[in-house]
Amino acid sequence: MPELPEVETTRRGISPHALGQTIERVNIYQPRLRWPVPPEMAGTLQGQTLVDIRRRGKYLLFDVAPGTALLHLGMSGSLRVVDATTPLKKHDHLELILGNERILRFHDPRRFGSFLWADDWASHPLIAKLGPEPLGERFSAAHLYQRSRGRKAGIKVFVMNSEVVVGVGNIYASEALFKAGIHPKRAAGRISMDRYKRLETAIRETLSAAIKMGGTTLRDFYGGDGEPGYFKQQLAVYEREGEACLRCESTIKRCVLGQRASYYCPKCQR
DNA sequence: CTTACCGCCTGTCGGC
DNA sequence: TGCCGACAGGCGGTAA
Numbered sequence: 001m002p003e004l005p006e007v008e009t010t011r012r013g014i015s016p017h018a019l020g021q022t023i024e025r026v027n028i029y030q031p032r033l034r035w036p037v038p039p040e041m042a043g044t045l046q047g048q049t050l051v052d053i054r055r056r057g058k059y060l061l062f063d064v065a066p067g068t069a070l071l072h073l074g075m076s077g078s079l080r081v082v083d084a085t086t087p088l089k090k091h092d093h094l095e096l097i098l099g100n101e102r103i104l105r106f107h108d109p110r111r112f113g114s115f116l117w118a119d120d121w122a123s124h125p126l127i128a129k130l131g132p133e134p135l136g137e138r139f140s141a142a143h144l145y146q147r148s149r150g151r152k153a154g155i156k157v158f159v160m161n162s163e164v165v166v167g168v169g170n171i172y173a174s175e176a177l178f179k180a181g182i183h184p185k186r187a188a189g190r191i192s193m194d195r196y197k198r199l200e201t202a203i204r205e206t207l208s209a210a211i212k213m214g215g216t217t218l219r220d221f222y223g224g225d226g227e228p229g230y231f232k233q234q235l236a237v238y239e240r241e242g243e244a245c246l247r248c249e250s251t252i253k254r255c256v257l258g259q260r261a262s263y264y265c266p267k268c269q270r
Numbered sequence: 271c272t273t274a275c276c277g278c279c280t281g282t283c284g285g286c
Numbered sequence: 287t288g289c290c291g292a293c294a295g296g297c298g299g300t301a302a
Contacts, residue, residue: 001295034278034297058296075295076280091280110279112296126298153273162297170295259275260295274302283293 002073004134004167005210006229007058010079013225014104015053017081022099023048023064030093034074034114037094041117045069045096057130057166061121068121074112078222080105131165134203139165141196148188148196157258158188159199168203171238172210174263176202178237183269184262185255209234237263 002010026042048064055061060079062069071079082103089107094115096104106113118124131147132138147164148155158164160173168176177184179202182195191199215229222228236246241254245265255262 003296072296074279074297108279109281110295112279151272157273160296258273272302274300276300277298279295281294283291285291286289 001075001169001171002058002077002215003169003172004055004058005172005207005231006215006223007055007060007073007167008211009215009223009229010073011053011055011060013223013227014079014081017100017102018050018096018098018104019053021050021102023050023096024099025097026094027097028094029088030091030111033093033108033111034072035116037115038117041069041115044117050098056121056127057133057162058169059127063121067117067119070114070116070118070121070124070126071106072114074108074110074114076110077106077108077113080107080222080226129163131161131163134165134167134207139200139204141193141200144196144200145191145193148191151189152187154185154257155182155188155191155199156184156262159203160258160260165203167207170260170262171235172203172206174238175236176206178263178265178269179206181269183266184257184264186270237265239263 023045026045028037028042031037044066045064050062050064052063053060058072060071062071082105083101084103091109092105092107094106121127132143148158151158156173156177159168176199180199182199210231213229213231214223214227215231237252240252240263243252245252245268248265248267250265250267252263253266
């Protein structure tokens, strides 16, 4: 499922084919995504040049002169570069036809993704309140420490809150907490600065490593160039319930936190 | 302010 | 074999 590394992989995969290209046409086959695709979207984008393709959290930002189109991959979405000979598949919901005859095609079986317009992307309600980028300068142990004081929520739920830090989803939260040796249920407000330093490092390292490997393909993720991600082979705890911890050989446990499956080593994580 | 839970949606899987 | 319910999950919205 697309988290930050998968979105970044997608951005890097499509950019060489799409940057600077004219959007000749926009086809919207299924406007009913997480939110309805605005009816004027196709008309707004048509004829515009893709000035930049950026990422904010898990949003892909397509900059054109009048504003920015926001694409979120939801949990089953993928965006790939294809050409006109590639047949449309079930759940291909929209596509941008580019001047170089390449096509950016969005595929999303569960339709939790979204495609929205913003005149000024930074003040868009879905973007404005987002926390810092976990690979950026504004993300720090001090930030986590400060934001967590008084919070009783478990650290995993806390760190997956996009107002605290963006892009850390279910897979990488579990992995980073294992790496930092912190139990996922530990109250965020009772974690020391020292341990937050370890967590900051773990988050940065985990996400960087995943980007390097093209993201994690559990079931159906493909990057912009159609390649699956290979980080799955590096997962230490995620979906490894009942298997041996790679560090201490204890049995990996599974629990549900914030209605999401969580995996941890009961001995390595306290 | 916080925390808890719902629902959007389809593919997959286990049970019968 | 085939049907059906449970489950998965990002994340905004709403209730408590």
